[in-house]
Amino acid sequence: MPFFYGLVFMLWAHKTALPIAGSAVSCATATSHWKSALGGHRRDVVMHCMSISGSFQLASPHVKETSELRRTRPGAAGALLRRSRERGVDSVEGSRRKTDFVGYGQWVPVDHLEHFPAGSLDVVVDAGPRLAEQGLVMDLTRFRWDALGKVEELLRLAASDLMLLRQGGRFITLITGEPREFLVGFLASFPVEVREPPGQPSNGPGLFEFVVTQPVTPEILQAVLEREVLSERSHRRYANVLQTTLSNCSQQLGVQSPRLLDVGGGDGHMAEWWADMGYDVSLLEVDPSSASAAAQRLGGDKVTLHDGVSAWPYPDNSFDVCLLLFVLHHIASEESVRRTLSEAARVSRHQVLVMEDQPRDAPTSGLCRLAVAVTAEHFRPFGQDPAKYMYNIRSDAVWRALFVSAGLRMHGTVAIPGTLQHPVAHRLYDLRPPACLSEDV
DSSP states (O other), X not given: OHHXXXXXXXXXXXXXXXXXXXXXXXXXXXXXXXXXXXXXXXXXXXXEEOOTTSOEEEEOOSOSSHHHXXXXXXXXXXXXXXXXXXXXXXXXXXXXXXXXEEOGGGOOOOOOSTTSOTTOEEEEEEOSOHHHHTTOOOBXXXXXXXXXXGHXXXXXXXXXXXXXXXXXXXXXXXXXXXXXXXXXXXXXXXXXXXXXXTTOOSSSOEEEEEEESSOOOHHHHHHXXXXXXXXXXXXXXXXXXXXXXXXXXXXXXXXSSOEEEEETOTTSHHHHHHHHTTOEEEEEESOHHHHHHHHHHHOGGGEEEOOSSSOOSSOTTOEEEEEEESOGGGSSOHHHHHHHHHHHXXXXXXXXXXXXXXXXXXXXXXXXXXXXXXXXXXTGGGTOOHHHHGGGSOOHHHHHHHXXXXXXXXXXXXXXXXXXXXXXXXXEEEEEOTTOOXXXX
16 A cells, blocks of 8 residues: 555655755645544655656555665665654654654644745645645535635645746645546646556545646746636637637638627627727627626617517628627527527528537546536526526537527537636537528638
């Protein structure tokens, strides 16, 4: 049980910086979780580090002396941590030095890692684990969503630890929660290689090692925040996906300012982006307060408040492109969805773009459960019952059938992965209305 004893080492190390044969190891404070999990175990523990280009292992000892460790593992720099009940002290014996720490409860803790220069450490062992203490925890069965509420804060915290490591350095921590792969993603968002002990159970707490493949810098942190948090909050990442399609539309139509209809565009913040880029944008909205906010952005003549039932107040083929971005799953009945798609096909002469949630596209069952749970919760701010409206989160095959029934032809799709801020996958459907006769446009 090598990794079990590795965990014991982390408990004993107790947030102390230990120089071991040239490798500085910073260990965070052990929490009650570790103590209860380890049951107060009192066995000798060996941690041995290979060179920076080799592997790092936490292993149970079958030797009692450092010299024997070096003999059994040639080239390894080792340390033997053991408790001497007779003297009441803990001893750390290394190949270069021996240090005694008086009393288990009297170790001087390293409360902050800031005093270590960036790129100065080879190994950081988060034995607290500090990340979990700060919110890197989830448990869907108990409705614990800690990590989702602190994504930016946790990414900054993870980066602060990873920045201490040289290229090839290791960050080791216990990941607690479910789905575990989502929590691992907070560290895997940075340039690291993720390693997991072989044979480790797929559920429950797990020990993970993150090997830095490129030094983590403030610039890398900012790029991660932009990708995983900021562009999600602003919806800019969806606009970026659409921009490629809309640029192609401009080229194909030979016009500089295609006419866009943003259906269900809310307060018009995305429509305003299109207008700033030179598109001629109109917006159709059923919520009065949102329509009023959109009119402030776009002008009253560009916004129409609609009852959501009658035909849209536009002539046939009056727009080049119709946008339906995360709108259709908020429409109560399938009949109303089909009617909305038919109206979009009627007023568009070139293109209908539909963007919809696809939570079941997640790569693992755990991430799928998380995505479904997040999708269900997002209905509540709209006053919609998730138990009813989750039926509107349709599969790709069902959406395709609905598009065909509305007279729309599939031209292409774009898969949009989820982010840590919103871990739900989406899909952009590029559709052609009957007015668009050419297969090439």
